[in-house]
Amino acid sequence: MAGTLIGDGLTVEGDLTAEEEVVVNGSVRGKLTTTDAVSVGSSGVVEADITGVSLSVAGQVTGDVTASERVDLQSGGRLIGDVKASRLTIADGASFKGNVDMDV
Amino acid sequence: MPDGSVIGPSSVVRGNVRGEGNLEILGRVEGDVSVTGDIVLGESAGVRGSLSGASITVAGQVQGDIRGSEAVLVEGGAKIIGDLLAPRIGVAAGALVKGNVRTEGEAPLGAGRRPVTQGLRSPSFAQKPVPAPAAAPAKAVEAPRAAPSEPEASEKPAAKKAEGERQAPPPVVPALAKGAKAKKKKQRE
Numbered sequence: 001m002a003g004t005l006i007g008d009g010l011t012v013e014g015d016l017t018a019e020e021e022v023v024v025n026g027s028v029r030g031k032l033t034t035t036d037a038v039s040v041g042s043s044g045v046v047e048a049d050i051t052g053v054s055l056s057v058a059g060q061v062t063g064d065v066t067a068s069e070r071v072d073l074q075s076g077g078r079l080i081g082d083v084k085a086s087r088l089t090i091a092d093g094a095s096f097k098g099n100v101d102m103d104v
Numbered sequence: 105m106p107d108g109s110v111i112g113p114s115s116v117v118r119g120n121v122r123g124e125g126n127l128e129i130l131g132r133v134e135g136d137v138s139v140t141g142d143i144v145l146g147e148s149a150g151v152r153g154s155l156s157g158a159s160i161t162v163a164g165q166v167q168g169d170i171r172g173s174e175a176v177l178v179e180g181g182a183k184i185i186g187d188l189l190a191p192r193i194g195v196a197a198g199a200l201v202k203g204n205v206r207t208e209g210e211a212p213l214g215a216g217r218r219p220v221t222q223g224l225r226s227p228s229f230a231q232k233p234v235p236a237p238a239a240a241p242a243k244a245v246e247a248p249r250a251a252p253s254e255p256e257a258s259e260k261p262a263a264k265k266a267e268g269e270r271q272a273p274p275p276v277v278p279a280l281a282k283g284a285k286a287k288k289k290k291q292r293e
Binding site: 004011013014034 | 109110111115116117118119120121122124125126135
């Protein structure tokens with residue numbers, strides 16, 4: 001499956017809207033919206049509000065996150081912003097600063 | 105290591121994309137794209153903005169200028185409204201291009217070929233694309249000039265041989281006003 005891959009060294013400044021999986025190993029500044037999964041690789045830097053089905057963070061994310069299913073903050077990952085998702089995991093070694101709304 | 109990037113078929117970027125490595129665009133970009141590597145625009149791709157990269161291959165639609173430091177290759181079915189600029193440019197049959205096309209820039213194959221290709225380029229560009237658009241405005245501009253300004257008008261077209269020879273006669277003949285002006289002069293004198 002193709003999806004969208006923002007590779008290491010590439011920068012997107014602006015809104016990125018997709019109906020497919022988005023993988024960010026580079027950087028995105030602005031807004032990131034998809035109807036599928038979002039994955040931020042260890043080299044990825046996202047300074048944007050993220051909306052998607054699921055989010056996996058191994059890199060850095062600054063912005064509010066809304067996921068209809070789940071957010072996984074992996075070891076080494078760094079997330080600064082509010083999280084709204086029904087499921088959230090924060091791995092040992094991850095950094096997180098923000099509020100969590102699990103829609104209880 | 106800069107890996108290849110992909111903007112998927114259902115993805116839309118509103119903003120600029122820049123950076124290192126290769127980029128494949130299958131979706132839409134409304135903004136400028138500038139990368140150090142190659143750019144491939146798939147058939148489903150659409151870009152409204154300029155494209156800048158090493159080698160740029162276009163099979164989709166672009167509304168904006170395309171500048172390749174190595175090459176620009178336009179495939180059949182592509183639709184481009186904008187200028188093309190690269191040392192090498194290829195346009196396949198079936199491609200639609202509306203804009204200025206120039207093969208120039210740093211040739212990657214060494215300086216030896218450059219004088220030859222430049223020598224061939226300049227006259228062919230002077231003859232083919234330039235006259236078509238330039239001829240029409242030139243007539244419109246020179247005709248009115250010839251009528252009001254008196255003796256100088258007959259000198260100007262003569263100096264501009266290529267353009268003047270064809271265009272001079274029609275305005276000069278009705279400029280029989282010359283005779284009238286000469287009479288006026290005589291009257292003044």
